[in-house]
Amino acid sequence: MSIFEYNGSALVAMVGKNCFAIASDRRLGVQLQTIATDFQRIYKIHENLFIGLSGLATDAQTLYQRLVFRHKLYQLREERNMKPETFASLVSAILYEKRFGPYFCQPVIAGLGDDNKPFICTMDSIGAKELAKDFVVAGTASESLYGACEAMFKPDMEAEELFETLSQALLSSVDRDCLSGWGGHVYVV
Amino acid sequence: MEGEPLIYLTCVAIAGADYCVIAADTRMSTGYSILTRDYSKICQLAEKSVMASSGFQADVRALQKVLAARHLIYQHQHNKQMSCPAMAQLLSNTLYYKRFFPYYAFNVLGGLDNEGKGCVFTYDAVGSYERVGYSSQGSGSTLIMPFLDNQLKSPSPLLLPAQDAVTPLSEPEAIDLVKTCFASATERDIYTGDKLEIVVLNANGIRRDYMELRKD
Numbered sequence: 437m438s439i440f441e442y443n444g445s446a447l448v449a450m451v452g453k454n455c456f457a458i459a460s461d462r463r464l465g466v467q468l469q470t471i472a473t474d475f476q477r478i479y480k481i482h483e484n485l486f487i488g489l490s491g492l493a494t495d496a497q498t499l500y501q502r503l504v505f506r507h508k509l510y511q512l513r514e515e516r517n518m519k520p521e522t523f524a525s526l527v528s529a530i531l532y533e534k535r536f537g538p539y540f541c542q543p544v545i546a547g548l549g550d551d552n553k554p555f556i557c558t559m560d561s562i563g564a565k566e567l568a569k570d571f572v573v574a575g576t577a578s579e580s581l582y583g584a585c586e587a588m589f590k591p592d593m594e595a596e597e598l599f600e601t602l603s604q605a606l607l608s609s610v611d612r613d614c615l616s617g618w619g620g621h622v623y624v625v
Numbered sequence: 626m627e628g629e630p631l632i633y634l635t636c637v638a639i640a641g642a643d644y645c646v647i648a649a650d651t652r653m654s655t656g657y658s659i660l661t662r663d664y665s666k667i668c669q670l671a672e673k674s675v676m677a678s679s680g681f682q683a684d685v686r687a688l689q690k691v692l693a694a695r696h697l698i699y700q701h702q703h704n705k706q707m708s709c710p711a712m713a714q715l716l717s718n719t720l721y722y723k724r725f726f727p728y729y730a731f732n733v734l735g736g737l738d739n740e741g742k743g744c745v746f747t748y749d750a751v752g753s754y755e756r757v758g759y760s761s762q763g764s765g766s767t768l769i770m771p772f773l774d775n776q777l778k779s780p781s782p783l784l785l786p787a788q789d790a791v792t793p794l795s796e797p798e799a800i801d802l803v804k805t806c807f808a809s810a811t812e813r814d815i816y817t818g819d820k821l822e823i824v825v826l827n828a829n830g831i832r833r834d835y836m837e838l839r840k841d
Contacts, residue, residue: 583768584775586809608775612767 439540440561442467444615445477445490446577448585448606449546449556451570452598456554458486458546459606459622461577464493465615473618481507482517485547486623487527490575491561492540499539502530520547520555524565531563538562542574548625577613584609599624633816634666635765636677637806638735639777639799640743640758640791644827647735648803649677649763650811650838652819662819662840669831671696674712674736675824679763680750681729688728691719709736713746713754720752727751731762737826743791758791765810765817772809776802796827804836811838 444465449458464475478488479500487503489496506526510518518526524545531539538561546556558572559565566572570589573581584605593601603622610617636649653664667677668689676692678685695715699707707715713734720728727750734746734754747760759777761769777792792799800823811818821836 579767580771582813583765583809584771586768586812587772587805588775604775605771608771611774612771 437467440491440542441576441615443491443493444613445493445575446581446606446610446613446616446620447477447488447490447542447544447574448581448602448609449488449544449558449572450585450589450593450598450602451554451556451568453592453594454548454552454554455595455598455625456546456548456556457595457598457602457622457624458488458544458556459602459620460488460490461575461606461610461616461618461620463616463618468614470618476621478621478623479504480623481523481547482511484625485518485520485523485545486625487523488544488546488574490542490544495539495541499530499541499543503527506530520545520549523547524555524557524559528559528563528565531559531561535562544572544574546625576615577609580609580612581605595624633764634677634679635761635763635769635807635810635814635817636666636679636733637761637769637773637803638677638733638745638747638759639773639794639803640735640745641794641796641799642791643737643741643743644796644799644825645675645735645737645743645745646796646799646803646823646825647675647677647733648807648821648823650765650807650817650819650821652816653682654816657815659819665822667822667824669824670707670734671709671712671736672706673738673826674707674709674734675826675831676716676732676734677762678730678732680731684728685730688716688719688730688732692716695719708739709734709744709746710738710756712736713744713756716746716748717752717754720748720750724751733760733762735824735826737828741828743826761806763816765807765814768810768813769806772806773802796825800825800834807836807838
């Protein structure tokens, strides 16, 4: 079994009209056993920036702690919050530092940049960024999520509609993946 | 793997109250190359049974030949066409006959049962089958199934009293749904594309429609 499938995860972020939504499942498992049904995968970096970390849970937690540390330092030095694009570059650099012994995580970053313009991106475990204009997915349920999101996505959705669409896409996708599920957390900004 | 004409196609079947829709794309690919853009994977086995298969092309063809031969024998012995549930059982038995050297074929069988209601049977490579309200097989199935689940929520076959698996959608709505599914699958799956072949079985008979898909 692949190391990325050890804990199981499903993450998706979608862009709407001056808003974004990021969602994850809530299951934490050890291969086929479920350990927790309320596991948090999406973390807030600041008011307008969220990062979700799929893959190995221990690496996700460690990576989150390192990123929060770097962001707090940035806030102290620059006296402002990081822009989402900058944060994405930071995550990419931190992941590539470990090029030959990587963190087994796939981050999904979602934030609002200047003028409330939504920004989403995902990366592989060694920091290759993939910017998208519509949606990004990560985790063991990623193939199902690709299909569901592709079929349900519409450009320029308002916040409520975006929430509904994202929830439906997430729930139907994780229902087809045995390693993720047990509900979802959705953050709409 | 180069040189192995595996059809990583996507096929979808939806059963309705008095119709059945089976659709598959027409691309045949091997490894990262396309062998042809115009290859039909849907085969009519009997008057009211249509099968779509993904997997290894030679095995699919051999399977179709075996089923056609068995159907002919049935017609001679019983003086009638095989019904769809009967064909479903035959297909299952044919696949399991080769349990220890299987047909590398992932099938979906669609048609009308004896009462004229739509039925869809979904198979694995060694013949395990189940009658369902909708199904998909192939490389795009992981992308399409969650969407079909969401749109067509079929009751579990374990419920009592037994509930109808067929969808309440009308025929044009089901065809639209299939087209949406394939448009989405084509975007994200490299093995799906070129053209979509839709076969519709209803009381009036059988008809084929085509729709263009992205060619990249």
